[in-house]
Amino acid sequence: MGADFSNRFWEENPDAVIAVSPDGKVLDWSRAGEAIFGYTREEAVGRELVELIVPAERADEERQILGAAAQQDLVVYESVRRRKDGSLVYVSVSTKAVCDAGGKLQYLLSTKKDTTHLQVSRQAKLMEGKYRQLLESTPDAIVMVNITGRIVLVNSQAETMFGYASGELSGRPIEMLLPNRFRTAHLGHRARFFGQPRTRSMGAGFELYGLRKSGEEFPVEISLSPLETEEGALVMSAVRDATERKKADQKFRGLLESAPDAMIIVDRSGEIVLVNSQAVSLFGWQREELLGKNIDSLVPARFRDNHPGHRANFFANPKVRSMGAGFDLYGLRKDGTEFPVEISLSPLETEEGLFVSSAIRDISDRRKAEQKFKDLLESAPDAMVIVNRSGEVVLVNSQAVSLFGWKPEELMGKKIDILVPERFRANHPTHRMKFFASPKVRSMGAE
Numbered sequence: 001m002g003a004d005f006s007n008r009f010w011e012e013n014p015d016a017v018i019a020v021s022p023d024g025k026v027l028d029w030s031r032a033g034e035a036i037f038g039y040t041r042e043e044a045v046g047r048e049l050v051e052l053i054v055p056a057e058r059a060d061e062e063r064q065i066l067g068a069a070a071q072q073d074l075v076v077y078e079s080v081r082r083r084k085d086g087s088l089v090y091v092s093v094s095t096k097a098v099c100d101a102g103g104k105l106q107y108l109l110s111t112k113k114d115t116t117h118l119q120v121s122r123q124a125k126l127m128e129g130k131y132r133q134l135l136e137s138t139p140d141a142i143v144m145v146n147i148t149g150r151i152v153l154v155n156s157q158a159e160t161m162f163g164y165a166s167g168e169l170s171g172r173p174i175e176m177l178l179p180n181r182f183r184t185a186h187l188g189h190r191a192r193f194f195g196q197p198r199t200r201s202m203g204a205g206f207e208l209y210g211l212r213k214s215g216e217e218f219p220v221e222i223s224l225s226p227l228e229t230e231e232g233a234l235v236m237s238a239v240r241d242a243t244e245r246k247k248a249d250q251k252f253r254g255l256l257e258s259a260p261d262a263m264i265i266v267d268r269s270g271e272i273v274l275v276n277s278q279a280v281s282l283f284g285w286q287r288e289e290l291l292g293k294n295i296d297s298l299v300p301a302r303f304r305d306n307h308p309g310h311r312a313n314f315f316a317n318p319k320v321r322s323m324g325a326g327f328d329l330y331g332l333r334k335d336g337t338e339f340p341v342e343i344s345l346s347p348l349e350t351e352e353g354l355f356v357s358s359a360i361r362d363i364s365d366r367r368k369a370e371q372k373f374k375d376l377l378e379s380a381p382d383a384m385v386i387v388n389r390s391g392e393v394v395l396v397n398s399q400a401v402s403l404f405g406w407k408p409e410e411l412m413g414k415k416i417d418i419l420v421p422e423r424f425r426a427n428h429p430t431h432r433m434k435f436f437a438s439p440k441v442r443s444m445g446a447e
Contacts, residue, residue, distance in 0.1 A: 016112040022105050024048050024066060036091075036114045038084030049110075053081045055088065057195065069095040069108055080147055081112065086187040087173070088148040090119040120150045120171045123231045127153040141239040144227070145174045147194050149187070152234060161241060163213035179211050194233060197226030202237070210239065219246045245351075262360040265348060268315050270295045270308065273355065282362060284334035295358075300332045314356060318347030323358070331360065340367050387416045389436050391429065 010017060016033035020026060029044040037044075037053050044052060054062045058079060069075040074096045081091050095110040123146055131153070135142045141158035145151055151169045159166060162177055174190070175183040189202075202208065202222035210220045219242040227234040253274070256263050262279035266272050275290050283290070283298055295311075296304050310323075323329065323343035331341045340363045348355040374395070377384050383400035387393055393411045401408055404419055416432075417425045431444075 013111070014113075016114075018044075018049065018110045018112065020049050020066065020108045020110060022070065022107070024050060024063070026052065027107055033112075036083075036089065036112065037081070043084075053083075055080065055082050055191075065093070065095060066108055069110075070097050070105055073097050078115065086191070088191075089114050090116045090148055116148055116150060117171055119148075119231070120146065120152055123152045123229065123234065124170060126229060126231050127234070138238070141241075143169075143174065143177070143237045143239060145190075145235050145237065147233055149174050149190055158239065161212075161239065162210065177210055179209050179217050182209070190235075193224060193226075193235060197233065197235070199223070199225045210241075218243050221245075259359065262362075264290075264295065264298075264358045264360065265355050266295045266311075266358070267355055268353065270311055279360065282333075282360065283331065289334075298332055300330050300338050303330070311356075314345060314347075315354060318354060318356070320344070320346045331362075339364050385411075385416065385419070387432075389432075391415045391417060391432055 011031045013030060014032055016036045017028075017030040018026060018033055019028040026044045026047050026049055029039070029041040031041075033044060034040050039052065049066075050059050050062050058081075061079065065075050065077060074094065076092075076094045078090070078092050080088050082088055092113040092115045093110060095108055098106050098109050100106050127144055131144075132155075135153070135155040136157075138155065139157070141161040142153075142155045143151060143158050144153040151172050151174055154169050156166070159169065162169070169177075175186055178186055200223070202224050208220050208222060209217045211217055221240045221242045223238045225236045225238075227236050253276075256265075256274065256276045259276060259278065262282040263274075263276040264272055264279050265274040272290050272293050272295055275287060277287075280287050280290065285293075296307050299307050321344070323345050329341050329343055330338045332338055342361045342363050344359040346357045346359070348357045374397075377386075377395065377397045380397060380399065383403040384395075384397045385393060385400050386395040393414050393416055396408055396411050401411070404411070417428050420428050
């Protein structure tokens with residue numbers, strides 16, 4: 001019965017019982033070892049214990065403990081160990097040296113008790129007393145998680161958001177609040193956060209989703225903050241349901257797509273954050289190629305040095321206006337070709353900060369038409385002067401230059417009144433206004 005009892009004790013012990021050689025290799029592995037760590041006896045025997053279940057950052061700790069047990073006969077400690085699937089468990093470990101009759105070390109016998117739920121209870125009690133009132137006053141859903149990924153504390157907003165009853169989430173793995181397709185990768189993300197804890201947004205640049213108890217997925221925004229306690233490191237996650245914002249974003253994107261012009265939205269640094277299909281067609285880039293690219297890459301090289309300064313000026317004084325008023329503007333396609341453009345700028349205030357929306361129109365056809373008109377103007381036998389409603393000269397031909405003796409650049413933008421003798425100037429604006437009020441082909445000055 002003694003041998004039978006020993007075998008049953010080995011196999012039925014609820015704690016993992018592991019025999020380790022003096023050089024750290026697994027010699028035997030109980031059934032509970034498989035239940036706790038996920039490895040079968042066949043998978044474990046012959047492997048180094050440190051490589052098998054010890055997180056990389058705690059490898060030296062395990063080696064030191066095995067060494068201490070060999071010297072001191074018995075070592076008891078609490079730590080964290082890794083399961084086959086990459087998840088972590090809290091363990092209480094007792095490691096004893098087993099020697100022969102001559103005192104020579106034969107192997108080390110180690111029992112490892114899974115204390116994850118006990119540790120969660122201790123952490124929950126501590127956090128409950130310190131933070132419950134604060135968490136309940138926060139509008140966002142708050143979920144506190146320990147290094148093993150177990151939920152330590154949530155506020156009522158989180159329970160409502162995810163559809164769980166009070167207390168139902170305590171001690172459960174955080175991955176249960178994620179859709180299945182994200183769970184495996186999340187183990188690695190979580191381990192990296194605890195390896196380098198800092199306050200930041202989660203999944204920057206990616207679409208994040210939560211999973212309700214009902215199985216319904218919903219978009220979320222998550223901010224992470226590390227929290228050091230006497231019961232170990234925790235991470236506090238502030239979770240916000242982004243459903244309404246996503247709907248608004250989709251509506252905005254729909255409006256952007258329906259715009260006749262190419263639309264490009266950039267942030268303060270000039271990084272492109274949103275484009276419509278017209279912009280994709282106009283510049284010849286794929287949408288995913290444009291997103292994240294600096295807007296300067298769509299500007300011909302000869303204009304790039306000055307462009308960041310112009311952008312900074314706009315963000316310093318944001319208002320709806322035309323870009324480069326009075327200047328010829330050009331865009332640059334992916335294939336290197338340039339084309340003339342007109343650009344309207346509009347500030348766009350969002351929760352993420354100020355952006356600028358650029359409406360870009362290819363005016364190549366208009367420029368061709370203008371050039372054709374200028375050529376016709378030059379071919380006219382008479383001096384031709386074109387003015388706008390305010391009387392500014394906007395176009396002249398060479399015959400007008402010769403006739404009046406001004407250079408073209410001297411006339412452009414000047415009032416037409418400078419070509420009228422001084423004794424007639426006082427009445428000239430009135431005559432011009434009457435013409436614009438009733439425009440028709442006629443001789444000037446006719447009664």
